[in-house]
Amino acid sequence: MNYIKVTTTYPTGGTLLPNAFVDNYMIRANGEYIKVYIYLLRMVSDGANFSIPCLADVLELTERDVTRALKYWEKESLLRMELKDGVISFIELLPVSGNPHSPAQTTKQEEPAQATSSAASKTTVKDQTITGAEPIPAMKTLSPAELQRKSEDERFSYLLYVCEMFLGKPLTCTDMNTLLYMYEDLRMSCELIEYLVEHCVSNGKKSFRYMQSVAINWYEANIKTPEEAKAYSKNFRKEYYSIMRAFGLNQNPAPVQEEYMKRWLETDGFDLALIIEACNRTINAINKPSFPYADTILKHWKDNHIVTLEDAKNFHIRQKAPKTFANNNNQSNMHNFTQRDYDFDALEQQLLQKQFADELMEN
Incomplete structure (x- = not known):
């Protein structure tokens, strides 16, 4: 996993938001973007590193949400990013000015952008293609009086x-703001939003945060009509459904689950049979489906250069094989003690559970 170092040249005073951020930036920004920025301040105060997948898990966002937030704050000149091989490797939080988009900050922010993107029209960051196009619109938060109008x-x-009919309850101001975001900022038709809500509710997803993630995915896929959305939903990769079934999940994958599966299949290049084996081992180990735990297993296999199911089987056979000694002639004289039998599957399971727990603790 690639860990990103976060630094700053100015003191943060703990995890305290500068007044200039509250006065000039916070009100205009999407709430998800604000969560990411505050968490970056938290990382700086601890001097800790983080990864985009772990940050997404902690904040209950998708990796795409985190990447969009970082690009948003870079555009606002509040941070500077450096890339290595198309992956974010360094983030510097810049001083918060009382004057958004001040020339001095813009110049400083644009220098690394020229160095990293002048040779190409787009840069891929953690499976997310970031182009010079207009970013995803930020969601505004209107007051009850404004919502009434x-x-x-x-x-x-x-x-x-x-x-309200689909959900069986009155909508809150937050719910109404999310619907207005889809209607005005994402420019979705009422018919498309109605289908989106029906689609999510029918799959047991009544969270407006989830609906917002789906809406942004459809916006990026340039989906304009319910018919296009239905075709898009039917065209989920067959591999995704195979993985979901391996976990015992009979539903469409959530956006964060899609990102895990896309990374396993496309970025890491794992064989589908190997991914399903990791899912089976996850269920056997913790008795429930867990994409982060399966990800830990696959990372362990990747570190040991295991790319197929056959490789995994041979690896575990070697783990179970009894250890031999080079000098067999002296074995009886030098090793007059009772040999111990080890359950290497159990030991590996304990190791993976520890690694999984350590990642959660670190992030």
């Missing part, structure tokens, strides 16, 4: 009513 729009008012 927005609800005077006949189509939006009907959308609110339909969503």
